[in-house]
Amino acid sequence: MKGFLINLLGKIPFSPYIKAYYTIYHKNKGSFLQTAFRTKFINSRKENMIERRVEQLEKVCEGARIYFTPGERFFYSIDTRLHVIEYPGYRRLGNLTVDYSMLLEKGLDGIEKIIDQKLKNKDDHYLKCLKRSIEALKFYRGRCIKESGELSRILERVPLKPASSLEEALQSILFINSLLWMYGHHLIGLGRLDKILEPYYENYDKSKELIKEFIRSLSKYYRFKSNVLPGDTGQVIVLGGEYNELTRIFLEAMMELGVPDPKIVLRVNKKTPDDIWELSYKCLRKGLGYPLLSNDEVIIESLQEYYDKTDARDYSTSACWEPLIPGKSADQNNLANINLLKPLEDALRGFNGDFEELLEAYQESLNNHINETIDTIESLKVEPSPLLSLFFPDCLKNAKDIAHGGTRYNINGILTVGMGNLINSLLNIKRVCYDQKRIKPQEITNILEDNFRSHKSLKFELENKGLKYGMDEPEVIKLTNRIISMLHEKLRGKYKFGLSSPSYLTEGESTGASFDGRPAGEPLGVNISPVKFTANMSYTEIFNFASELDYSKAYNGGVVDIMIEKSLMDHIPREFTGLIKTAIMKGVMQIQVNVLNPKILLKALKNPELFPDLIVRVWGFSTYFKDLPKEYREIIVKRALEYSKYGD
Amino acid sequence: MDELLVTKIQRFSIHDGPGIRTTVFLKGCNLKCPWCCNPENIKTQKEIYFKKRDCIECFECVKRCEFLEKPEDIFRFPEHFECAESCPTGALGVYGEKIKTEKLVKILTKDTDYYNNTDGGITFSGGEPLLQSKAIKKVIKKIKPIHIAIETSLFAPEENLKDLLDHTNLFLVDVKILDHNMAQKTLQGDLKTFHKNFQIIKKKKIETIIRFPAVKPYTFNKENIKKLINFLQENNIHQIQILEPHKLGLEKYKSLNLKMKNFKKPAKDEIKTLKKRLDEISIKMDYLKI
Numbered sequence: 025m026k027g028f029l030i031n032l033l034g035k036i037p038f039s040p041y042i043k044a045y046y047t048i049y050h051k052n053k054g055s056f057l058q059t060a061f062r063t064k065f066i067n068s069r070k071e072n073m074i075e076r077r078v079e080q081l082e083k084v085c086e087g088a089r090i091y092f093t094p095g096e097r098f099f100y101s102i103d104t105r106l107h108v109i110e111y112p113g114y115r116r117l118g119n120l121t122v123d124y125s126m127l128l129e130k131g132l133d134g135i136e137k138i139i140d141q142k143l144k145n146k147d148d149h150y151l152k153c154l155k156r157s158i159e160a161l162k163f164y165r166g167r168c169i170k171e172s173g174e175l176s177r178i179l180e181r182v183p184l185k186p187a188s189s190l191e192e193a194l195q196s197i198l199f200i201n202s203l204l205w206m207y208g209h210h211l212i213g214l215g216r217l218d219k220i221l222e223p224y225y226e227n228y229d230k231s232k233e234l235i236k237e238f239i240r241s242l243s244k245y246y247r248f249k250s251n252v253l254p255g256d257t258g259q260v261i262v263l264g265g266e267y268n269e270l271t272r273i274f275l276e277a278m279m280e281l282g283v284p285d286p287k288i289v290l291r292v293n294k295k296t297p298d299d300i301w302e303l304s305y306k307c308l309r310k311g312l313g314y315p316l317l318s319n320d321e322v323i324i325e326s327l328q329e330y331y332d333k334t335d336a337r338d339y340s341t342s343a344c345w346e347p348l349i350p351g352k353s354a355d356q357n358n359l360a361n362i363n364l365l366k367p368l369e370d371a372l373r374g375f376n377g378d379f380e381e382l383l384e385a386y387q388e389s390l391n392n393h394i395n396e397t398i399d400t401i402e403s404l405k406v407e408p409s410p411l412l413s414l415f416f417p418d419c420l421k422n423a424k425d426i427a428h429g430g431t432r433y434n435i436n437g438i439l440t441v442g443m444g445n446l447i448n449s450l451l452n453i454k455r456v457c458y459d460q461k462r463i464k465p466q467e468i469t470n471i472l473e474d475n476f477r478s479h480k481s482l483k484f485e486l487e488n489k490g491l492k493y494g495m496d497e498p499e500v501i502k503l504t505n506r507i508i509s510m511l512h513e514k515l516r517g518k519y520k521f522g523l524s525s526p527s528y529l530t531e532g533e534s535t536g537a538s539f540d541g542r543p544a545g546e547p548l549g550v551n552i553s554p555v556k557f558t559a560n561m562s563y564t565e566i567f568n569f570a571s572e573l574d575y576s577k578a579y580n581g582g583v584v585d586i587m588i589e590k591s592l593m594d595h596i597p598r599e600f601t602g603l604i605k606t607a608i609m610k611g612v613m614q615i616q617v618n619v620l621n622p623k624i625l626l627k628a629l630k631n632p633e634l635f636p637d638l639i640v641r642v643w644g645f646s647t648y649f650k651d652l653p654k655e656y657r658e659i660i661v662k663r664a665l666e667y668s669k670y671g672d
Numbered sequence: 673m674d675e676l677l678v679t680k681i682q683r684f685s686i687h688d689g690p691g692i693r694t695t696v697f698l699k700g701c702n703l704k705c706p707w708c709c710n711p712e713n714i715k716t717q718k719e720i721y722f723k724k725r726d727c728i729e730c731f732e733c734v735k736r737c738e739f740l741e742k743p744e745d746i747f748r749f750p751e752h753f754e755c756a757e758s759c760p761t762g763a764l765g766v767y768g769e770k771i772k773t774e775k776l777v778k779i780l781t782k783d784t785d786y787y788n789n790t791d792g793g794i795t796f797s798g799g800e801p802l803l804q805s806k807a808i809k810k811v812i813k814k815i816k817p818i819h820i821a822i823e824t825s826l827f828a829p830e831e832n833l834k835d836l837l838d839h840t841n842l843f844l845v846d847v848k849i850l851d852h853n854m855a856q857k858t859l860q861g862d863l864k865t866f867h868k869n870f871q872i873i874k875k876k877k878i879e880t881i882i883r884f885p886a887v888k889p890y891t892f893n894k895e896n897i898k899k900l901i902n903f904l905q906e907n908n909i910h911q912i913q914i915l916e917p918h919k920l921g922l923e924k925y926k927s928l929n930l931k932m933k934n935f936k937k938p939a940k941d942e943i944k945t946l947k948k949r950l951d952e953i954s955i956k957m958d959y960l961k962i
Contacts, residue, residue, distance in 0.1 A: 564786050595686070598691075599692050602792075603684070
């Protein structure tokens with residue numbers, strides 16, 4: 025069906041515009057007409073897809089309006105009116121990180137030289153397209169110099185030449201970064217900037233001043249860069265793994281600026297120095313929602329399912345937290361969501377067997393769901409991008425576009441949502457139907473379709489009693505790992521999957537009542553966190569549970585998402601750091617912390633505009649509370665209140 | 673001796689001694705402090721509670737128990753534990769659970785890595801933990817060398833204290849009322865026992881933190897403060913934690929069908945004055961609020 029629609033769309037001459045207007049509408053509901061009117065569409069009618077994409081790039085470079093503010097330290101101009109048309113049947117790449125180190129070492133001239141040399145040996149159509157792309161970038165740079173007044177000085181050497189100072193390195197990155205945005209890629213990550221920039225480090229004060237200005241530039245065009253929700257920009261800076269002065273400077277600079285964007289993922293391991301832990305604590309305590317802490321030992325080990333050890337060690341992440349190799353993998357880590365409750369709905373319909381048979385039925389139904397998901401994913405081709413390909417060294421080496429297997433790795437990722445709800449449902453079924461024999465398994469479907477209307481007290485019992493996802497009890501851990509194994513058995517060899525997903529609200533809306541006591545339409549559990557944090561749970565318990573999960577199979581994002589009250593956080597610098605360090609040491613994969621004051625949150629829920637600076641962490645990004653849709657604000661407050669009852 | 677009567681096990685506890693700890697709240701106390709914020713820990717038997725705000729009026733309890741017409745009636749049947757536990761929301765329930773020592777050991781050692789990395793450990797609190805000293809001793813022996821703190825009023829028989837002397841790293845001692853008659857009248861405790869026990873732990877040189885709940889009018893009054901300062905000086909104590917009283921226990925009183933007594937916290941100025949007074953005689957004071 026989907027294939028047929030795509031085919032049909034392809035035959036309508038104006039269909040790319042329909043999609044473009046649809047996208048604009050979704051991003052600018054309030055000001056759709058205004059935005060649509062000023063939008064400048066970048067189209068091409070070339071038959072050959074690569075040529076079409078090169079022409080689009082040329083049009084961006086020729087047509088982009090150039091903006092600069094006198095007095096700014098860096099040149100960073102994005103023409104937000106541009107809309108690079110997408111064509112039916114193609115999926116545009118995004119949510120990944122280019123190799124900025126190659127740009128800094130070689131400059132555009134150096135990259136062009138590589139292409140020229142290859143062209144000498146072989147007349148290759150694709151290489152010629154890359155050459156045209158480089159020329160387009162150089163043309164744009166020329167225009168920028170002409171139109172940027174006193175700032176033009178900074179573009180004299182870079183990005184053409186290799187960077188020779190921290191200032192040049194940062195400018196070079198900003199220049200290419202701005203083009204990636206204008207060319208229509210979304211969720212553009214920045215990679216391991218402390219490592220990439222280390223050769224250009226000057227002294228503490230100067231470097232810090234420059235980094236702060238760099239961050240200020242990246243924070244611009246915040247709305248334009250936001251993907252689905254405001255703040256969801258994907259501008260992730262990955263720090264750590266190895267540590268240098270720049271690791272500290274980035275953390276300090278972000279903390280001092282106190283902005284939600286860009287965001288930081290901090291790689292931690294046994295060698296993470298104490299002062300870095302201390303800085304993370306201070307940053308989190310400010311309520312910025314970052315750094316997200318990412319466990320090197322667990323991730324590097326897991327990544328070796330598909331990636332070389334050396335490459336695995338260099339991991340960075342997609343927009344939220346899903347690991348990938350910057351400049352080497354074209355991985356699309358967020359291709360689809362698998363709602364783990366849906367297969368249970370199917371498995372329970374007409375089911376009449378023992379608990380083991382139920383798990384088998386679940387696995388079969390899960391496999392069908394996965395097949396459907398994969399079919400949908402694979403019905404689209406990847407849209408070529410000569411611009412991205414220029415900064416993926418393997419694409420140059422192989423003279424192949426990133427969309428056509430030019431990169432070393434191309435392992436796509438799937439997310440799962442509802443694991444907590446599934447596990448709690450299964451634990452309840454085991455307790456109520458098999459241990460206590462109070463309800464027959466074949467009755468469950470009716471109870472759920474009735475949305476607990478005639479089983480009011482049962483709903484509460486299911487929600488409150490028995491073992492729950494997130495408890496460090498062997499039965500809970502074993503069951504969760506069994507589901508992880510089912511997913512891995514089906515997906516391995518071609519796809520990665522993870523245990524964290526942004527779709528807990530949207531998937532919840534379309535999912536009927538579940539046997540964990542969740543009414544129809546309510547949100548699903550968030551990441552690897554208890555579905556409901558109750559007063560008799562503890563942070564140590566959640567971390568112990570999370571540390572036992574089989575991340576060697578499920579590593580496309582595995583975040584424990586906790587909330588902690590600001591007053592408690594202030595009081596326990598040593599204990600908090602000890603808690604997180606121990607959790608990482610024990611094998612928790614990733615940790616995200618929201619530090620919140622429930623009293624302020626409750627007030628902000630009533631009058632969001634009165635708290636314009638209140639920052640919260642949603643999915644894998646930080647953002648202003650006031651900018652979020654109401655349902656997202658509510659779920660944050662609800663969770664914060666659960667965690668604030670801690671110790672009651 | 674093989675089991676303990678426990679009301680709550682609080683993991684990641686950070687208020688009852690150093691580092692990350694697990695605090696075991698034991699049920700049963702021999703004092704009757706009017707400001708008590710854990711009324712569920714006073715009786716030495718299991719107790720049924722009813723939290724009205726959590727009741728959804730599903731009447732599962734009434735369906736189960738022929739004696740009940742409404743959930744509140746359960747207070748007339750204090751032994752009907754199973755009826756209370758049939759409540760789906762936990763509005764009706766039971767304070768206190770008998771836990772076997774082996775099971776407790778298992779729970780308490782789950783967070784050992786967190787204790788070790790933060791110089792934390794395990795705290796036995798209550799109620800009065802010394803009342804279950806024999807069973808505690810059994811548990812502690814099995815979880816050595818984890819750091820052990822005992823939060824006590826020291827108003828328990830001497831032999832109970834002696835059970836734990838060789839196994840405790842830290843005593844958190846609540847000093848409350850230091851007048852013999854007032855202690856008898858208000859707390860129903862014999863101050864002689866307290867003093868005797870205090871000298872025992874002092875002689876043993878076990879680390880001790882003195883805490884003093886500042887409750888008006890019971891403990892925070894001229895006479896008692898004077899006696900407190902004398903006590904500190906006589907015993908050469910240079911540090912004290914003053915605890916601000918709070919009324920967070922109100923819901924628990926209600927849930928037990930009990931009335932909370934009236935008391936007040938000191939004014940800011942009064943705390944300041946006390947701090948100054950203690951400073952002058954080189955006693956460091958921390959004021960802890962919940």
